[in-house]
Amino acid sequence: MNRDLYDKINDEDFDFSKYEIKNTNDLEKMKMKKTFKKNIKKKNNKKYGTIAAALIIGVGIFSTDLGSVVYAKAEETLNNISYSISKAIGADKDIEKYTTVVNSEVTDNGLSVKLNDVAINRDKLMVSTTLRLPQEVDGYHMDYDVYINGKKAKVISGTGFSEQIDKYTFNEMMESKIENINNDENLDIKIKIKKVYIYQGEKEDKIKGNWNFEFNTSGSELTKDTVELDINQNVKINDLELKFTSYSENEFSNLIYADFINPTKDSYDFTLVGEDNLGNKVEFFMHELFNGKITFRNQSKINKDASELHLNIKYLKMPEESGRIDHTKAIDGGNITIKIK
Numbered sequence: 001m002n003r004d005l006y007d008k009i010n011d012e013d014f015d016f017s018k019y020e021i022k023n024t025n026d027l028e029k030m031k032m033k034k035t036f037k038k039n040i041k042k043k044n045n046k047k048y049g050t051i052a053a054a055l056i057i058g059v060g061i062f063s064t065d066l067g068s069v070v071y072a073k074a075e076e077t078l079n080n081i082s083y084s085i086s087k088a089i090g091a092d093k094d095i096e097k098y099t100t101v102v103n104s105e106v107t108d109n110g111l112s113v114k115l116n117d118v119a120i121n122r123d124k125l126m127v128s129t130t131l132r133l134p135q136e137v138d139g140y141h142m143d144y145d146v147y148i149n150g151k152k153a154k155v156i157s158g159t160g161f162s163e164q165i166d167k168y169t170f171n172e173m174m175e176s177k178i179e180n181i182n183n184d185e186n187l188d189i190k191i192k193i194k195k196v197y198i199y200q201g202e203k204e205d206k207i208k209g210n211w212n213f214e215f216n217t218s219g220s221e222l223t224k225d226t227v228e229l230d231i232n233q234n235v236k237i238n239d240l241e242l243k244f245t246s247y248s249e250n251e252f253s254n255l256i257y258a259d260f261i262n263p264t265k266d267s268y269d270f271t272l273v274g275e276d277n278l279g280n281k282v283e284f285f286m287h288e289l290f291n292g293k294i295t296f297r298n299q300s301k302i303n304k305d306a307s308e309l310h311l312n313i314k315y316l317k318m319p320e321e322s323g324r325i326d327h328t329k330a331i332d333g334g335n336i337t338i339k340i341k
Helices: 005-009 026-039 084-087 218-222
Strands: 101-109 112-119 124-132 140-150 154-166 170-176 187-200 203-217 227-237 238-251 254-260 268-276 281-290 293-298 308-317 333-341
Touching: 026 170, 084 112, 084 124, 084 154, 084 170, 112 187, 112 218, 124 140, 124 227, 218 227, 227 308, 227 333, 238 333, 254 281, 268 293, 268 333
Parallel strands: none
Antiparallel strands: 101 112, 101 203, 112 124, 124 170, 140 187, 154 170, 187 203, 227 238, 238 254, 254 293, 268 281, 268 308, 281 293, 308 333
C-alpha cells in the first residue's frame, strides 16, 4: 500500500477504471469493459479500490444467455461469511453507527447475492455484498438499478473492489454516486440486480434473475460528523494550474478537492505525497476526475492529531491508448500545505 502510485499502476495495464468517469462515450465504455475483464483476475484486495474495476452503469453487453446451471452448492447460504463496509475500507474504528446492517440473501438461477450492510457517504451509496457464483470465473459485473423513495435514482457513476474467497465466492464493496441524494432524511432504498455478467478469458456470458433488496437508511449521522474546510490555494504546474478548494474528513475517507483553472483535453494522473506536521507519511491518489474537477482520496491513514498536510504534487500525462506507464517520467508539480484543523 505504501509503494509509489506509479509502481502500483505498472502492476497492470493502465486503465481509467480507477477513476469515476461520468457520461462516458461509446469508445470509453468499450475500453473500460475490456480492462475490467483483464484486471479483476485473482488480484489481492487492497484498500480503497486499488484493484478496482469500474462498475459501468447502464452499459449494454451483447452476449448469449447463460441458461440453467446445475450448482451443487446452491442450497448453501452465505451467512457464515462475515463481510462489511468497515472491513472493506480497513476502518480501525467502530463505524457501525454510520452503517445499516441488511444481512439479506437472495438466490436465483444458482447465483446467490447477500447484501451485508450499506451506508450513505456524502453523495455515494456504499454497499457491501457477498456473491456465490454457479461456476468458476475470472471476473463478474453486476447490472443494477437503485430506487429511492419509490423513484428510480440517477446513478451517475460507480466504482467497486472485490476479494475472492474461493473458486465461486467473492466479497465486494460498491460505491454508487447518485445525483441529488439527500443525506439528511431517512430514505427507503431498493436495489434491483437484473443481470450478472461473468467473464472467463475472452468469453462473456450473463446470468439473468431477480436479486432485489429493500432497506431504510440515512446519512445524517455521518454528515453531522464530517469535517469540511476551505483551502482556496492555486498551484501552477507548467501550463496547468490547479485551484485546491476544500478538504473533507470523516470515518470513511479523507478527500481533497481541486479544480483545473485551464481545463485541457489531455488526461493527467495526479498524486499527492508528503507528510503531516507530525512527520507521518501521507499519500492521496486521484479518485475522481470530471468536468475539470478532481477529487483526491487518502491512500494512507491520516493521524487524528495532525493539523497540517505538507504535500508534493506529482503528475504524469496519460497515454492515449492503454499501456504501461514509465513512473520515472512523473513530474514534480510543486508543493502545497493544507490545514486540516
